[in-house]
Amino acid sequence: MTREAVSAEPPENELPFPLDMRMILAGWKLLFLREGTFRPDPTKDEVWNRGAYLAEGLGHCGACHTPRNLLGAERKGEAHFAGGEAEGWTAYALNEASPAPIPWDVDSLTHYLHGGWEARHGVARGPMAPVNSNLGTLPEADSRAIATYVVSLMGEPSSRTRERADALLREDEAHRPGALPASAGSQTAPVSADPGDRGAAIYAGACSSCHDAGRPLPYGGLRLDHSTAINGPTPANPIHVILNGIPAPEGERGPIMPGYDGALDDGQIADLLAYMRRTFSDRPPWDDPAELIATSRARGAQGQRSLGTGSDAPANPSKQDTSW
Numbered sequence: 001m002t003r004e005a006v007s008a009e010p011p012e013n014e015l016p017f018p019l020d021m022r023m024i025l026a027g028w029k030l031l032f033l034r035e036g037t038f039r040p041d042p043t044k045d046e047v048w049n050r051g052a053y054l055a056e057g058l059g060h061c062g063a064c065h066t067p068r069n070l071l072g073a074e075r076k077g078e079a080h081f082a083g084g085e086a087e088g089w090t091a092y093a094l095n096e097a098s099p100a101p102i103p104w105d106v107d108s109l110t111h112y113l114h115g116g117w118e119a120r121h122g123v124a125r126g127p128m129a130p131v132n133s134n135l136g137t138l139p140e141a142d143s144r145a146i147a148t149y150v151v152s153l154m155g156e157p158s159s160r161t162r163e164r165a166d167a168l169l170r171e172d173e174a175h176r177p178g179a180l181p182a183s184a185g186s187q188t189a190p191v192s193a194d195p196g197d198r199g200a201a202i203y204a205g206a207c208s209s210c211h212d213a214g215r216p217l218p219y220g221g222l223r224l225d226h227s228t229a230i231n232g233p234t235p236a237n238p239i240h241v242i243l244n245g246i247p248a249p250e251g252e253r254g255p256i257m258p259g260y261d262g263a264l265d266d267g268q269i270a271d272l273l274a275y276m277r278r279t280f281s282d283r284p285p286w287d288d289p290a291e292l293i294a295t296s297r298a299r300g301a302q303g304q305r306s307l308g309t310g311s312d313a314p315a316n317p318s319k320q321d322t323s324w
Contacts, residue, residue, distance in 0.1 A: 032073040051149030054142060061150070064091035064127065081153055083233065088299060089126040090236045092228055096155045099231045101281070102165045103157040109147035114140050117218040120169075120226050123255045125246050126237065164282065168225055199275025202268055206260060207276075218255045224280040235273050235286045239293055242269055244301040259301070266293045 018024050038057060040049040055061045064086040066074040074080075083093035092099055102120045104112075112118035116132035124132040135143050157165065194200050210221030224230050229237045245259030264272070270289050277286055 028071065028073070031071070047145050047148050048152065050142075051145035051147070055146050055149050059146060061094065061146075065094045081150075086127045088236065088296070089128075089240060090232055090234050091127075092232055094150050095153045098154050098228075099233065099283075100228045101161075101231050102168060102226055103161060104147075104151055104154060106144065106147045106151050109151055110140065110144045113146060114143035117255065119217050122222040122227060122229070123218055123246065126240060171225075197275065198268065199271035199273070200279075202264065202272045203275055203279075206263070207272075210257070219253075221257070224276055227280065230276055231281045231283055234292070235277070235289045236292055236296070238273060238276070239269065239289060239296045242272065243293075243296050247301070261297060261300075266290060266297070269293050 013020055038053045041052070044052075062074050062081060062084075064084050065081050067079050067082055067084050069075050075082075078095075081094040082097055084091045098104065100121065104121070108118050108121060112121055112124070113132060113135050115136065116129065117123040135146075207221075207224075211224055213220060215221065229241070241257065242264070243259055243261045246255055246257040248254060248256040260269075270293065273289055274285065277283065
């Protein structure tokens with residue numbers, strides 16, 4: 001032992017009545033717990049059935065990605081995988097309501113689950129990061145099985161979603177509003193913003209040089225018109241990332257983003273969110289984010305996690321090793 005023992009008492013149970021009574025759990029289980037063995041769907045192949053087993057059982061994806069009723073149980077039917085909340089983060093819908101502007105397919109979701117990032121969908125952060133970290137230690141076939149099952153639940157995207165996704169993909173080599181193309185592999189100074197639009201000015205000064213520079217993920221900034229977070233139902237996740245950034249993984253290479261908790265006040269963050277939503281999304285404006293911003297700022301970096309990418313790509317692909 002290298003440390004002396006200390007006296008530590010567990011905190012008192014702070015659950016309100018009647019939730020502090022264990023017998024209540026018996027009633028909850030009677031209402032909502034359904035035991036039984038997994039039954040494969042004979043109309044599906046082995047990969048799909050293994051994905052269903054992992055996603056619905058061991059992986060319990062619905063614990064975060066399914067909304068809950070007033071008693072805290074996962075809702076059933078069409079609400080299954082329709083989006084939920086975990087540790088203050090939005091867990092996006094994994095069914096036909098997925099807000100991803102570029103629809104997931106089996107290959108892209110496999111890459112994201114197994115590696116923690118995907119070129120057109122971004123990097124894992126918050127409570128999802130340890131999930132990816134664990135999946136990365138398993139055979140990639142397991143991630144592919146989960147992806148196969150989940151993508152089947154998403155179904156075929158609507159014609160409107162497909163048209164917008166195709167337009168975004170055609171623009172991959174072009175730049176959206178905010179910055180000049182990267183020159184000589186360096187970050188470039190953004191173009192001037194409308195001085196009357198505070199959100200645009202903040203984006204140009206703080207965000208554009210990474211998110212518009214064209215560097216590929218995992219070390220470059222995601223094009224925000226590809227971002228599920230900017231197209232999501234709430235601004236909770238963008239708020240967490242803007243305030244606290246994406247911390248670098250300890251002892252290995254991985255994505256990183258600075259936090260702006262000490263640089264931007266609540267009003268500036270609200271203006272930045274409004275600008276990004278109307279510029280990089282075709283969704284309606286978010287509700288007033290003031291309460292979410294205040295809550296996230298008070299919470300601090302708690303829950304912010306990061307993971308290595310396992311990638312050997314240099315942080316800047318134009319900067320290669322030299323002999324000197």
